[in-house]
Amino acid sequence: MNKIAIIGCGNMGLIYANSFLRYKIVTKDNLLLVEKNTDRQKSLSAMDIGRVVTTSDKLIADCNIVILAVKPQDFKELAQSLKEVLHPNCVVLSIMAGTEMSFIQSALHHPFIVRAMPNLPVEISMGMTAFSASANLAQDQIMLVENLLSTTGRTLYLKEEQQLNAVTALSGSGPAYFFYFMKYLVDAGVKMGLDEHVSNILAKQTMLGSFHLINNGQKTLDEYITSVASKGGTTEAALKTFQENHMGEVIVKALQNAKSRAEELSIK
Numbered sequence: 001m002n003k004i005a006i007i008g009c010g011n012m013g014l015i016y017a018n019s020f021l022r023y024k025i026v027t028k029d030n031l032l033l034v035e036k037n038t039d040r041q042k043s044l045s046a047m048d049i050g051r052v053v054t055t056s057d058k059l060i061a062d063c064n065i066v067i068l069a070v071k072p073q074d075f076k077e078l079a080q081s082l083k084e085v086l087h088p089n090c091v092v093l094s095i096m097a098g099t100e101m102s103f104i105q106s107a108l109h110h111p112f113i114v115r116a117m118p119n120l121p122v123e124i125s126m127g128m129t130a131f132s133a134s135a136n137l138a139q140d141q142i143m144l145v146e147n148l149l150s151t152t153g154r155t156l157y158l159k160e161e162q163q164l165n166a167v168t169a170l171s172g173s174g175p176a177y178f179f180y181f182m183k184y185l186v187d188a189g190v191k192m193g194l195d196e197h198v199s200n201i202l203a204k205q206t207m208l209g210s211f212h213l214i215n216n217g218q219k220t221l222d223e224y225i226t227s228v229a230s231k232g233g234t235t236e237a238a239l240k241t242f243q244e245n246h247m248g249e250v251i252v253k254a255l256q257n258a259k260s261r262a263e264e265l266s267i268k
């Protein structure tokens with residue numbers, strides 16, 4: 001039976017706690033919610049979903065999985081007390097953005113680290129999480145972590161940790177790009193005379209249907225574009241505007257900038 005400690009039970013920590021319990025990966029008796037914020041401690045106790053403890057609690061030593069879900073800037077201070085209570089064989093799973101595994105290894109004096117990059121739809125078990133593991137992790141330890149992460153959606157193992165910067169730019173930040181595009185679809189509908197709620201329904205269902213089509217169908221993205229854009233038609237008129245304004249290049253540049261920023265913010 002797994003014994004899991006989640007350190008930092010804010011937005012993300014709580015999502016993981018609830019996801020693990022939903023899929024019965026852990027029982028609430030074997031789930032430690034390690035939180036330093038006293039208001040949060042009270043609300044976590046009221047939820048009755050695990051044992052609420054503080055960072056230096058000796059019970060952490062019984063856990064085979066320890067999840068780091070504090071903000072990256074809080075990690076250094078946390079590491080001071082945590083390194084004293086970690087079980088030597090436990091796997092430390094970090095979801096802290098931009099914090100490299102070698103940095104976590106040396107701060108905790110601990111070899112077994114997994115670093116994951118989730119995205120916002122983990123809130124509804126539809127997340128995309130890419131993860132990388134330190135070289136010394138055994139296959140069964142990697143599988144264990146994958147089973148945990150997949151309670152929040154889809155997972156992808158990456159051999160090279162450095163690729164997590166590109167992951168951050170694509171799937172990590174990605175939900176914001178879709179919200180941004182949706183916002184302008186809805187705005188455009190309103191400017192063309194539709195009620196906002198009508199424009200909203202049209203935009204949402206179009207995104208949902210298009211996603212399922214590319215996910216279930218056989219065609220390439222270019223073939224799907226051609227299926228909608230007949231010669232001399234309405235879609236072609238819109239796509240011509242995108243092309244004239246170099247929208248494809250703008251998207252590629254935007255993601256490259258996000259990746260560069262992820263590299264700059266990396267804690268090594």
Ligand SMILES: NC(=O)c1ccc[n+]([C@@H]2O[C@H](COP(=O)([O-])OP(=O)(O)OC[C@H]3O[C@@H](n4cnc5c(N)ncnc54)[C@H](OP(=O)(O)O)[C@@H]3O)[C@@H](O)[C@H]2O)c1
Binds near residue numbers: 008
């Ligand atoms: N939110 C996202 O969409 C997302 C996506 C990918 C990755 N992440 C990563 O997930 C991590 C958590 O993000 P979040 O949005 O869940 O943050 P959050 O809501 O601020 O939660 C972090 C919690 O940890 C507590 N904490 C800080 N130091 C602690 C310590 N030493 N011991 C125990 N608890 C401690 C904080 O208390 P105080 O409030 O008192 O400081 C807070 O309650 C971050 O590293 C972030 O980079 C987030």
